[in-house]
Amino acid sequence: MAENRASAYTEGVPCWVDAQLPDTAAGRRFYGELFGWTFEEREAYGGSVVALLEGEPVAALTPKSDGRMPTVWTVYFAAPDLGALAGRIRAGGGQLLGEPRQLGPYGTAALAAGPEGAVFGLWQPGRHAGFGRRHRPGSFGWVQLYTRDTEGANTFYGGLFHAALFGPGARPDFGRAPVGDVFPAEMPPHFLVHFLVEEAATALDAVVRLGGRVQVPPFETSYGKVAVAVDDQGASFAVMER
Structure with a gap:
């Protein structure tokens, strides 16, 4: 099963x-129409619904237990x-936010x-290793x-995951940039x-039609054309066209 591909998700x-x-x-x-997701219930997974793409897990939508979150x-x-x-997070100056679940x-x-x-977040896998797609x-x-x-980010996250995360030869899927x-x-x-x-402009049109908004219009990066959007409940995310 795709969910058991633990070897694809080494530490960090x-x-x-x-x-x-x-x-x-x-x-x-919102996300079903935007990304073509279907969903399944998993009560053991914190009451979340798991989003599927082509039948494989890609994300979870979790009900907020506290409106202040x-x-x-x-x-x-x-x-x-x-x-x-x-332990390494604490030693490096970070902190855990509550107990593991x-x-x-x-x-x-x-x-x-x-x-x-x-x-x-940190994820220690059991049956679910991570993304199926x-x-x-x-x-x-x-x-x-x-x-x-x-x-400081280079030092903390590089030490945390025992890897060079940013720059030449960096780990894929994870980058950093100044806020400004x-x-x-x-x-x-x-x-x-x-x-x-497939196309950032088409995705942003769908975001607006579904009740969300565009927070940052499309801009070019080294890893693709990116735009930042906000869904109809206030959660920010980016769409990326390669």
């Missing part, structure tokens, strides 16, 4: 994304030994924050860390999940 590789939403039924309508997309990095990785037979999830406060239209394509301290390159300088540091699309 982006392996999963989810959206914390006030209304998952509305999320199904942000409406946001979160990227999860593979953590075969979550406990050891959590066992999600039935699928795996264990935890939320963490880097020294600047950018939130990301990626790098194709309608699925995960990239995650970008927007930071105010690029050298795309967003106003006052924007907090954050991770931005990118979904691959």
Whole structure:
């Protein structure tokens, strides 16, 4: 099964994304039409619905348990030994945000924050290793860390995942840039999940038609043409055309 491809998701590789939403039924309508997703219920998976592309898992939509929580997309990095990785996060100046959560037979999830406060997830796989589809239209394509301290990010995340994450020979699917390159300088540091699309302009037209909005118009990057959008509930994400 595609969900058992654990070898594709070694430590530090982006392996999963989810959206914390006030209304998952509305999320199904929005993202189902935008990306062609279908959905299945998984009660053991925290009450989430899992989005499928061509029958394979690509994301989850999770109901917010507390209205004070942000409406946001979160990227999860593979953590075969979550406990050891959590120790390195603390040693590097980051923190775990609450206790890890066992999600039935699928795996264990935890939320963490880097020294600047950018939130990301960790995923220790059980039955679910991660994306069954990626790098194709309608699925995960990239995650970008927007930071105010690029050298600090190099040090923290490079040490965390024992890898050179940025620059020549860097790990694929994960980059970083100064906040001010795309967003106003006052924007907090954050991770931005990118979904691959056939045409960015067509995807943005669909976003607006479905009740979302364009936050940042299309711009060119080294990894493709990117635009930032906000869904009809306030969760930001990027679409990427290659």
